[in-house]
Amino acid sequence: MQIPKLQTVLDLASTRQTLLTENVANSETPGYRRKDIDFQSELKSAMSNNSSGTLKITNPKHLGPSRNGVNPEITRENIPDGQVSGVAIDQEMAQVARNQLEYSVAVKLVSRKFDGLRNAIRSE
DSSP states (O other): OOHHHHHHHHHHHHHHHHHHHHHHHTTTSTTOOOEEOOHHHHHHHHHHOOOOSOOOOOSTTSOOOSGGGOOOOOEEOOOOTTOSSSOOHHHHHHHHHHHHHHHHHHHHHHHHHHHHHHHHHHTO
8 A cells, every 4th residue: 555545544543533532522511413434435435536646836825735635524423312412432432442443553554664665775
């Protein structure tokens, strides 16, 4: 997998982690609606994007690319009947743990890519 694609994975996981931790922090806030992204479908969408090049800034007044074009759709879930908020803390903590594992795997893959590049440069 290419480094820009791995960066996309990291960006998505980071965005999701922010949402999940906000959910945990607001688990007892009355009326709070749980927020999340569909990580798998967002990842598929980002991976199917065939843009191989990166945007170049040719003028200092130009705006740079935003998060590698990763702008996931954030969904807000309805509050189930009889509950104060839309967050089930046990399920949310499990999602946080899973997301941390996915992020860690992506970090290790990026690290290995850079190790491979470093070794290729040293071997010349």
